[in-house]
Amino acid sequence: MDKITLSKLRRSYYPNPKQPSDYALKEIDLDWTDGGANALLRPSGCGKSTLLNIISGLLVPSEGQILFDGQDVTELAPDKRNIAQVFQFPVIYDTMTVYDNLAFPLRNRGRDEATVHTRVMAIAEMLEVTDLLDQKAAGLSPDNKQKISMGRGLVREDVNVVMFDEPLTVIDPHLKWKLRSKLKELHQRVKATMIYVTHDQTEALTFADQVVVMQLGEVVQIGTPVELFERPAHTFVGHFIGSPGMNVLPCTLSGGSAYFGEHRIQLEGPVKGTPEGRTEIGIRPEFVSLAESGLPAVVAKVSDVGRHTVVECQADGHRFNAITEGAGPEKGAAVFLDFKRSQTRLYVDGWIATEAGEG
Amino acid sequence: MKTDNQKAWFFVLPVLLLVAFNALIPMMTVVNYSVQETFGDNVFFWQGLDWFQQILRSDRFHAALGRQFMFTFLILIIEVPLGIAIALSMPRKGFWVPVCLVLMALPMLIPWNVVGAMWNIFTLPDIGLLGYFLNHVLGINYDMTQDPFAAWVTIVTMDVWHWTSLVVLLSYAGLVSIPDAYYQAAKIDGASNWSVFRFIQLPKMKTVLTIAILLRFMDSFNIYTEPFVLTGGGPGNSTTLLSIDLVKIALGQFDLGPAAAMSLIYFAITLLVSWLFYTLMTKDDLN
Numbered sequence: 290m291d292k293i294t295l296s297k298l299r300r301s302y303y304p305n306p307k308q309p310s311d312y313a314l315k316e317i318d319l320d321w322t323d324g325g326a327n328a329l330l331r332p333s334g335c336g337k338s339t340l341l342n343i344i345s346g347l348l349v350p351s352e353g354q355i356l357f358d359g360q361d362v363t364e365l366a367p368d369k370r371n372i373a374q375v376f377q378f379p380v381i382y383d384t385m386t387v388y389d390n391l392a393f394p395l396r397n398r399g400r401d402e403a404t405v406h407t408r409v410m411a412i413a414e415m416l417e418v419t420d421l422l423d424q425k426a427a428g429l430s431p432d433n434k435q436k437i438s439m440g441r442g443l444v445r446e447d448v449n450v451v452m453f454d455e456p457l458t459v460i461d462p463h464l465k466w467k468l469r470s471k472l473k474e475l476h477q478r479v480k481a482t483m484i485y486v487t488h489d490q491t492e493a494l495t496f497a498d499q500v501v502v503m504q505l506g507e508v509v510q511i512g513t514p515v516e517l518f519e520r521p522a523h524t525f526v527g528h529f530i531g532s533p534g535m536n537v538l539p540c541t542l543s544g545g546s547a548y549f550g551e552h553r554i555q556l557e558g559p560v561k562g563t564p565e566g567r568t569e570i571g572i573r574p575e576f577v578s579l580a581e582s583g584l585p586a587v588v589a590k591v592s593d594v595g596r597h598t599v600v601e602c603q604a605d606g607h608r609f610n611a612i613t614e615g616a617g618p619e620k621g622a623a624v625f626l627d628f629k630r631s632q633t634r635l636y637v638d639g640w641i642a643t644e645a646g647e648g
Numbered sequence: 649m650k651t652d653n654q655k656a657w658f659f660v661l662p663v664l665l666l667v668a669f670n671a672l673i674p675m676m677t678v679v680n681y682s683v684q685e686t687f688g689d690n691v692f693f694w695q696g697l698d699w700f701q702q703i704l705r706s707d708r709f710h711a712a713l714g715r716q717f718m719f720t721f722l723i724l725i726i727e728v729p730l731g732i733a734i735a736l737s738m739p740r741k742g743f744w745v746p747v748c749l750v751l752m753a754l755p756m757l758i759p760w761n762v763v764g765a766m767w768n769i770f771t772l773p774d775i776g777l778l779g780y781f782l783n784h785v786l787g788i789n790y791d792m793t794q795d796p797f798a799a800w801v802t803i804v805t806m807d808v809w810h811w812t813s814l815v816v817l818l819s820y821a822g823l824v825s826i827p828d829a830y831y832q833a834a835k836i837d838g839a840s841n842w843s844v845f846r847f848i849q850l851p852k853m854k855t856v857l858t859i860a861i862l863l864r865f866m867d868s869f870n871i872y873t874e875p876f877v878l879t880g881g882g883p884g885n886s887t888t889l890l891s892i893d894l895v896k897i898a899l900g901q902f903d904l905g906p907a908a909a910m911s912l913i914y915f916a917i918t919l920l921v922s923w924l925f926y927t928l929m930t931k932d933d934l935n
Contacts, residue, residue, distance in 0.1 A: 347832050368838035380833040382847045397838035441837060
């Protein structure tokens with residue numbers, strides 16, 4: 290059980306990086322708590338593999354350090370760190386049986402066969418693959434293959450960190466749920482620190498206690514699923530998490546208030562400092578309601594998504610989403626939109642710029 | 649109910665005709681010769697299976713067959729491991745990849761009789777680069793027109809030079825198809841280089857290696873042009889492989905009956921060994 294600290298970590302694929310855009314991974318300072326379930330959420334292609342490979346030791350960062358429980362492991366080889374990694378596509382040794390696959394990491398480390406046997410049997414039972422042990426691994430279904438690659442990581446008694454690199458990509462939808470709950474269960478049993486990388490918000494939010502959101506090789510926000518949902522630190526997080534994502538509207542500031550066109554919109558609290566740059570209002574559709582008075586708009590589209598109805602409205606050439614319970618208004622109807630004040634935030638150049646109000 | 653449409657057979661017809669004219673009909677004439685005796689003038693006498701008996705009992709055939717198996721065995725045991733080793737040491741990406749690939753492909757682009765002629769001149773003791781070097785610089789007595797051992801070393805080396813590239817290119821194709829994640833997982837699992845080869849690279853190369861071995865077996869078992877140009881089967885009969893012997897009987901002695909019987913036996917052996925190879929190498933895949 291290790292606490293992982295990334296300190297001023299940067300990675301560039303250029304020999305002499307000069308400007309920030311030369312870095313595949315921008316400066317990262319991060320703590321992953323001991324034994325926690327962590328997720329790294331990011332859209333495709335933003336340096337997540339780079340980050341994972343640095344943690345597992347397959348890559349060396351250009352700058353900065355990685356500490357496991359305060360110990361510098363930046364230069365340590367992958368097999369010397371107590372980590373395991375599960376890849377996007379299941380990695381199994383085709384010619385071996387399931388048993389030999391699970392035993393492989395232990396045998397490579399010179400454990401005696403008795404220990405190997407006890408560990409393999411324990412892990413097989415945990416993963417519910419005991420009856421597959423004698424089979425050739427090549428013939429397994431993708432979800433079982435992925436379980437075996439997971440098992441190869443967990444079989445080592447010294448593993449403290451398990452990293453998952455979009456492990457459910459190749460799994461059938463109906464098995465995803467099963468495997469995901471298995472993961473949660475495993476996390477509770479083995480108490481290792483887990484880092485789960487995904488671009489799927491549902492996977493990240495259901496798995497993790499703490500989620501790190503990355504964009505373009507940069508950490509945008511770190512927080513619990515609730516924090517990310519309720520108070521996105523960046524409009525990107527607002528867009529990326531939630532369905533539909535947060536409404537972001539351009540606004541002007543005047544005398545401490547925000548104006549969308551001529552309409553004054555009340556913010557959750559005072560604005561921090563003196564904002565310079567692009568100012569925007571961010572509010573989640575869940576907190577926009579159709580009311581008797583407020584911002585006038587026209588209904589452009591109504592979609593029934595099951596539990597609630599998403600009403601897409603248009604005002605001044607901008608689109609808003611509002612979520613209402615029950616049937617929504619007709620398309621083309623004139624409505625007024627009310628923004629819940631405690632959930633209305635100001636963003637300057639994408640970053641949050643209001644202080645939380647009293648609620 | 650599903651109605652069967654038989655029209656598709658018409659589309660196969662051209663291929664059938666083509667195969668008939670370039671394989672089936674010539675082969676049937678061979679079958680025809682193999683059961684008859686002729687003294688020319690297009691007069692034939694029925695001979696039954698006599699030629700087959702005669703060939704199968706002949707010491708000359710046994711000797712040629714033995715040399716043939718020896719040759720194929722030697723080149724396979726050298727070319728396959730060597731080809732894999734070269735493929736493993738080739739770069740996977742970057743500037744040198746196309747350079748290596750072109751260099752590897754070069755020997756295969758040279759016509760077979762040219763390869764034979766090249767090596768013939770190359771190894772001449774007085775004027776050949778290699779022959780002169782061995783004889784006059786290193787002082788080794790090397791003359792493949794006199795010494796059977798030298799002749800064998802030369803034809804095996806020539807085949808290795810000519811065809812190892814095929815094994816290299818096929819193995820390389822198998823190697824580059826392995827995703828990086830396998831190597832990364834192996835590193836994390838603490839696997840040694842040998843384990844990586846044994847459990848990742850070799851299994852992933854297996855399909856292409858099967859094809860490479862089969863091709864090399866068939867080609868080397870039927871090899872004619874290069875050893876014919878290089879040694880002509882000599883000195884004596886020491887490098888007279890099956891195909892060379894066959895041509896001697898058919899065109900040298902004009903014994904069409906025995907030659908036809910021998911070709912059929914030759915063909916049957918090639919087919920049988922190829923089938924055995926293939927069955928053995930793919931039997932695991934069925935489970």
